[in-house]
Amino acid sequence: MDVREYIKNNITLLDGGMGTLLQAAGLKPGEYPERWNISHSQVIVNLQKAYFDAGSNIVCTNTFGANGLKFEKQELEEIIRAAVSNAKLAREQSKGTQEKFIALDIGPCGKLLKPYGDLEFEDAVTLFKEVVNIGVKSEVDLILIETMNDSYETKAALLAAKEASSLPVFVSNAYGEDSKLMTGASPAAMVAMLEGMHADAIGVNCSLGPNALKPVIREYLKYASVPVLMKPNAGLPKIENGITVFDITPEEFAEEVSSLVGEGLRICGGCCGTTPEYISLLRKKTEGLKPVDTGEKNHTLVSSYTHAVEFCDVPLLIGERINPTGKKRFKQALIENDMDYILTEGISQQDMGVHILDVNVGLPDIDEEDMMRRVVSELQAVINLPLQIDTSNARAMEAGLRIYNGKPLVNSVNGKKESMEAIFPLIQKYGGVAIALTLDENGIPATADGRIEIAKKILNKAKEYGISAKDIVFDPLALTISADGGAALATLESLERIRKELGCYTSLGVSNISFGLPSRDAVNSTFFANALERGLSAAIMNPFSADMLKVYFAHKALHGMDEACETYIDFMTNILPGLCPKEQEKPESAGNAQGGAVSDENDITPLKKAIIKGLKDQAGSVTKGLIGNADPLDIIQSEIIPALDIVGKGYEEKRVYLPQLLMSAEAAKAAFEVIKSAAGVKNENRNTKSTCVIATVAGDIHDIGKNIVKLLLENYGFNVIDLGKDVPSDDIVEAVIKEHAPICGLSALMTTTVPAMHETIVKLREKAPWCRVVVGGAVLNRDYASSIGSDKYAKDAMETVRYAETVDEEK
């Protein structure tokens, strides 16, 4: 029997603890239990047989930590094969008459994935695939991915299981006392992602006892349509008279778990500290119970690696600013690979309170697939909002969906056969909520009737791919009223009918409505208010538009979606004033904050003062005021650089401390940014100095020092190519050659990564002998730096700048 069939109609029992029992049988501290499959196979067989005898339907192979990071290829294969054969032997020997299945057990690989660890997502997928392949060859009945405490690693393992097998896959995560995974995901976020990827059962194991995990299980039961599983610990361990005991007895355990069966839990067993006795009692408690029908859930969820966002009556805001369309500065950032600019666009939208970020990086002449992968990775490293992957390029779409850590919005699919056949298989595989445009081969119907028909066609097609209606959000399309006076009315009617007749949520790119008209904000915000009134669920919009936000918060307040008008008041008092800048305030007189840096305050202009005092916003706004009346280069040469020099000297003379130096550098950067945006100028116009390639070397993931160096070098007019952290030596050499860079800056924090720095220098000497190498980082000193062949040891970022200036002058 297929386990998928079995769990539909039966309460299914898993096994109990393994590690704790192996320790009792003599497993030494630090010893790998997986090796016991071969060295102590009889112990394993007896233990697994005891679980089958106790009533387990599913027993896991002793392969929790069996992966290519811990074992060589051959040993790994031997261990997994032996493990499966032990479990099969136990099944044969057990006299239990219940249905019996063997699950290939897969635990965490032990490494954290990038960007905060050093394991590439695709390498993790490959690692898990190796295990799955051996399990499939050994003919297990299902795969249990368990004790995962990171959502990204969970995704890698599930993807591997799905790509390398057609076996049923159960996925179980380990939650802390805060009801979150170690890397922050909530239960709803995990349900959204795992169901989207078609796990066959999902749930929770390890960490805590059954009662402590109750809140998590209830969240699963609230959101999950697939069967929910639970494999809790026997409470917490303590040592009594030299013996480890757990604080929940078998009776209490069985009572607590079976009470959750009454709430809809379908698959249950035990983890650390539980024994066959626990399972036996649990069997008695659950014997004869029929699964509670928890029904198909109708939550439309997207998720990030921390939380889920649910479509509901309260409308959602989707920030549209990560998109090059009509934005010169953004296009330039894409062409120049300026990730910091793109990230800043994301972070500032998050600060404005949007719920989801749209990500569109399509531009002729760039590799959109590669760019999508990079931008999604970078965004999800620092922003925890769910993303909307927005592209018409199916390959770029797949690249984004694959690398994304959660369940994204997919923008978009439409009623054309070609579109549905390209996009639905991707959603089927990676999960996602589709934004479906109500257009097809015949264009956009003028009437609501026509759009509803297309919507129905899309729903039917989605069903063929196993994608339910809850995962389709319709965009009935806003067309400009300047071309068709009835355009808005058709869209508004469609919105209402899609919600009422089809039960689906809606989304709109609101601003299209006013295309070609003057004072577009007036039309947009009025249309937005109308659309909200007709049930619009989400708007793709500019979160810096005061008019749109006013409508949004007022609508919520008027519709009982804002208790005590709290968010409305917060918006009006705290956020709106920032959106409508008052006339430029005069900078306050130089106080004593950075007084140590300033030699003669009478000589200080407002911009210089803002930079010296490290006032980012003020530096930007003063520059805005200057820019119409002065040559940008003149502002740089006579204002910004002299101000930076004052602070830089203060730092070198130890009158100014690091945070102040950086605050000034950031203020200068804000001024540069204004100049860059206003003029649309490239760095070349800034009388750019030499190109510097900088990187944190392979194996090292510390980049604070490198980022500081970058900021200061850029401020001083250098063209900086920042390769990031953990950069292989060959990539650094390649970049130096490509740019013919005269300067390369390398950073390392750990003694263990200095060899990588040495290796990079050796290669640079061979292939790019013209390049001067400056090194820095906590572990280095002058002697160490010269022993690995560098040209210069810089103790801090200012010294790097000074060195770069001397190299530049030699040019």
Add this chain to the structure above:
Amino acid sequence: MAFQVMTKNFEAPPVNPSEIFRYAFCGKNPAEDVRILAMASVEEALPVCSYKVCYVRMPIIREEGALDLGFGKIKSEGLYSNLEGCNEAVIFAATIGIGMDRLISKYGRISPSKSVMMQAIGAERIEALCDAFNREIDMEACSEGKGTVFRYSPGYRDFSLTYQRGIFDLLKCNTAIGLSLNDSMLMSPSKSVTAIIGISEDPEQRCSKEKCERCDKKDCEFRFWEKR
């Protein structure tokens, strides 16, 4: 004796601003704007920190100048002499979680001054967590009529970082507290510590208030700050 890795969640230890200033290279009395930056950063950082420790108490076996604490033979004169007078040791790993790394990284991209501050707060937080844990071990030892010695981490003197691997296998840090180790022996989350606290037979010994004074790394950059 039972071998059982225990895990423990701590409440947030009180924040010590002067430690943050020290780690952020701010000088003893930073300017008002730097103080404001520091306090705003603390406010943002505290909600993302968690305070987790996993640990095990093991007997110390000494053989031909090497030590065995349950994760293979250790050759380190520094650790050997540190554990003089001890028959047992607590091996622990502590972390404040991945949230701090995300903040450091986020501000590294948009505001390095804040990133430096976050990094300093992370350093202060993890040290405060280790101190809190250390005090518990002190009390446990005290109740048994024993003392403790200065906590010692891989990377101190000749106690090689490569022993991290053994500590991670012993404590199963990944499943216990979500801590992992990369090929360069770097820990993720980065604001984490592994260390060994010797349980001394001498009840008068109490560990590690005077951390800097007892540490051999005389060229540590954080000793310099007072001179600035």
